[in-house]
Amino acid sequence: MTAPKKKLKVATTSLAGCFGCHMSLLDIDERLFTLLEHIEFDRSPLTDIKEVSPDCDIGIIEGGLCNAENVHVLRDFRKNCKILIALGACAINGGLPAQRNHLPLTTILEEVYHTSPGVSNGMIPNDPELPLPLDQVHPIHEVVKIDYFIPGCPPSAEAIWKVLTDLLAGREPELGHGLMHYD
Amino acid sequence: MSHTFTLDGKTISFEEGQTIMQAATKAGVFIPHLCYHPEFKPHGSCKLCTVKVNGRQTASCTMRAIAGMVVESDTPEINDERRTLTQMLFVEGNHFCPSCEKSGNCQLQATAYHLGMMSPHFDHFFPDRPVDASHPEVLLDFNRCILCSLCVRASRDVDGKNVFALSGRGIDTHLIVNAKSGQLADTNFTLHDKAAQVCPVGVILKKREGFAVPIGERSYDKQPISATVEAKQEGY
Ligand code: SF4
Ligand code: SF4
Ligand code: FES
Numbered sequence: 001m002t003a004p005k006k007k008l009k010v011a012t013t014s015l016a017g018c019f020g021c022h023m024s025l026l027d028i029d030e031r032l033f034t035l036l037e038h039i040e041f042d043r044s045p046l047t048d049i050k051e052v053s054p055d056c057d058i059g060i061i062e063g064g065l066c067n068a069e070n071v072h073v074l075r076d077f078r079k080n081c082k083i084l085i086a087l088g089a090c091a092i093n094g095g096l097p098a099q100r101n102h103l104p105l106t107t108i109l110e111e112v113y114h115t116s117p118g119v120s121n122g123m124i125p126n127d128p129e130l131p132l133p134l135d136q137v138h139p140i141h142e143v144v145k146i147d148y149f150i151p152g153c154p155p156s157a158e159a160i161w162k163v164l165t166d167l168l169a170g171r172e173p174e175l176g177h178g179l180m181h182y183d
Numbered sequence: 184m185s186h187t188f189t190l191d192g193k194t195i196s197f198e199e200g201q202t203i204m205q206a207a208t209k210a211g212v213f214i215p216h217l218c219y220h221p222e223f224k225p226h227g228s229c230k231l232c233t234v235k236v237n238g239r240q241t242a243s244c245t246m247r248a249i250a251g252m253v254v255e256s257d258t259p260e261i262n263d264e265r266r267t268l269t270q271m272l273f274v275e276g277n278h279f280c281p282s283c284e285k286s287g288n289c290q291l292q293a294t295a296y297h298l299g300m301m302s303p304h305f306d307h308f309f310p311d312r313p314v315d316a317s318h319p320e321v322l323l324d325f326n327r328c329i330l331c332s333l334c335v336r337a338s339r340d341v342d343g344k345n346v347f348a349l350s351g352r353g354i355d356t357h358l359i360v361n362a363k364s365g366q367l368a369d370t371n372f373t374l375h376d377k378a379a380q381v382c383p384v385g386v387i388l389k390k391r392e393g394f395a396v397p398i399g400e401r402s403y404d405k406q407p408i409s410a411t412v413e414a415k416q417e418g419y
Contacts (some may be wrong), residue, residue, distance in 0.1 A: 089281055092302050094309075099279060102311035142306050149301040153281035177407045180296045182280035183287065183398050 005038075008057040008168070011081060012044040015070040016097045016137055017063025019045070020154040021088035025060075027157035038168050056081040058167070061146075064094040065138045069131035078144040085163070086146045089153040089182065091139065098137040105135050148173055152181045188252040190234075195248075203243035203254060204232055211416030213409035214256050215265055215294050217272075217383055218331035219244035223340065226332050229272075231265050231294065266298040273303045275354075277310065277326035284393050285385030287401025291329060292384075293408035315360065317368035320390055327385045328358050334387060338378035346372045358386070 014022060022045060028035065042056050043049045052059065059081030065071055078084055089095040100108055113122040140146060150163050159179040166173035187196045190207055197206035202225065207214050218229040227245040234243045235255040243256070255261065272291060280286045315323040330349060335358075338346040346367075350359045362369035372378070379387055398404070 086302065089279070093273070093279070093307065095279065096282065098307075098309065099277075099282075101309040136309060139303070139307065141302060141304070146302070151301060174299075175301075177296065178404075180299070182278075182292055182295070183283075 007038060007040045009042045009053060009055065010039045010044070010058045010060065011042040011052045011056045011077065012046070012060040012087075013062070013073055013077065014045065015061060015063035015073060015091070015140070016066035017088065017090045017095075019062070021062035021091075022046075024152075024154040024157050025087075025160055028161045029157070031161060035164065052076055052080040054080050057083065059084045060087050061085065061091050061140055062087045064090045064097060064140060065134060065143060066097050067131040067133045071134075071143060074140055074144055083147045083167070084144065085148045085150060086140055087150050087160070088155055089151065092141070092149055092151055093139050094137045095153065098139075101136040105133060109133075150175075153183055156181070186248075186250055188248055188250060188254060190254045191257050195254075197248040201248050203234060203236070203246050203248050206248045207243065207256070208412055209415070211413055212256070213412040214243050215297060215408075216244055217290060217294060217329060218333065220333055220336075220381060223333065223336045223381075226336070229329070229331060230268055233261060233264065235261065262298055266295075266300050267304075269295045269298055269300055270302075270304045272329050273300075274305045274307045275310070276308075276328065277312070283327065283385040284388050285327070287396075287398055287404045289385060289403070290383035290408065291327075293403035296403070297408050312357075315365075315367050317366040318372065318390075319368070320374045321367060321372065321379060322388045322390050323360070323367055324386055324388065325358060329384055330356055330358065331383060333381040333383065334358075334378045337381045338372075338376060341377035344371060344376065344378070346370045346376070346378060 012022065012025070026032070041047045043052045059077040061074065061077060061084065063070070065074065086092050090097060094101070109124050113119060113124045148163060150159055152159055156179065159175055162175060162179055163173040186198065187194050189195070190212055193212065195206050195210045195212065204214055204216065204219055208221070214232050214234065216229070216232040218226045219232060225244040227242045230242060232243045233240050236246060236252050269291070273295070280292055283289070286292060312325040314325065332349055335347045335349060338344045345361055348359050348361055349356055351357050359365065360367050360370060374389060
């Protein structure tokens with residue numbers, strides 16, 4: 001009798017993302033059961049585990065970097081995961097949040113908390129618990145090394161499934177026509 | 184003497200004066216390109232169409248075919264360089280495809296798909312390039328301009344209007360509108376100009392038509408960018 005194969009540990013997180021990529025991951029539907037025969041989820045919004053285990057095999061990152069906490073979480077993932085995957089447009093090029101990049105941060109905060117219609121006596125939040133916003137939103141490959149990318153906004157369930165099953169089978173992941181999308 | 188050369192080992196015939204790109208396209212062999220358009224004089228600036236001729240790199244859209252030349256195009260080495268050029272185009276501008284009306288019909292995007300570009304690789308410039316929404320019918324979103332000069336050539340050579348020009352040098356090169364105010368509304372540009380039809384990316388866009396064709400049903404969603412050229416192989 002052979003011992004049951006050790007399951008791969010997969011951690012996931014959403015940084016400056018909208019959880020759309022995680023929703024797309026759930027869209028692999030009943031194939032999640034097949035997936036769970038080979039992997040177990042570590043830190044992830046799906047498990048509510050708060051810290052990445054030091055022996056993670058795969059880390060999946062949705063979203064780019066818009067504040068200091070995002071950078072800490074990303075570095076933590078890089079330190080603890082053998083393979084890091086950037087999932088979706090925001091992780092890959094900053095996406096929608098990065099469209100603020102040509103505006104000075106003070107102007108944005110002023111508008112959101114002081115001058116936009118419907119705001120009166122607004123105050124820019126300054127609780128020390130709040131992570132400090134970065135002056136620009138950045139893709140994650142600009143800060144740590146990323147091993148694989150799954151483009152798309154969000155990537156389709158099929159694209160995510162293809163990359164994960166390629167990796168599990170020890171193949172170099174490849175998205176052909178139809179699965180490769182930036183939109 | 185027969186008018187043929189080899190392209191990746193395949194024999195391609197050509198007529199005197201044809202470029203490698205023209206002969207290859209006619210023979211149904213796709214060579215990636217962005218600034219080349221069959222109706223215009225080549226510009227030779229994007230270098231996506233780079234091939235090796237007898238071992239030396241050159242732009243296939245400007246290089247005339249010569250009998251007996253040995254041309255390499257679809258090799259891992261050349262495709263790696265093409266992908267790098269494409270990545271540089273992505274980070275130099277602001278390309279947020281999910282919110283771009285051209286997505287799915289865009290030659291830059293489709294070329295990146297063709298080359299298997301999974302990420303932009305480089306650090307983004309995130310340049311500040313305000314849009315020009317002054318014209319009643321057409322929006323100019325300079326964030327996506329790749330400086331291919333097709334609109335410049337179309338407006339000058341077909342429309343006879345000279346509405347567009349490339350200005351500045353090197354990394355400061357940018358597209359300008361030929362009006363004192365710099366605004367498209369202050370030119371005689373119309374939606375029916377050839378220049379309104381040629382932009383390979385999402386800069387020159389018809390207003391009030393956003394997402395009339397849903398994402399997923401656009402030209403390069405249906406078939407890869409190489410398909411139109413390769414379809415010619417059948418009848419060849
Ligand atoms: S112009 Fe093309 S590559 Fe650029 S954002 Fe639009 S669809 Fe994407
Ligand atoms: S606006 Fe379009 S056609 Fe004109 S130079 Fe820029 S990318 Fe080319
Ligand atoms: S297509 Fe030949 S240089 Fe651009």
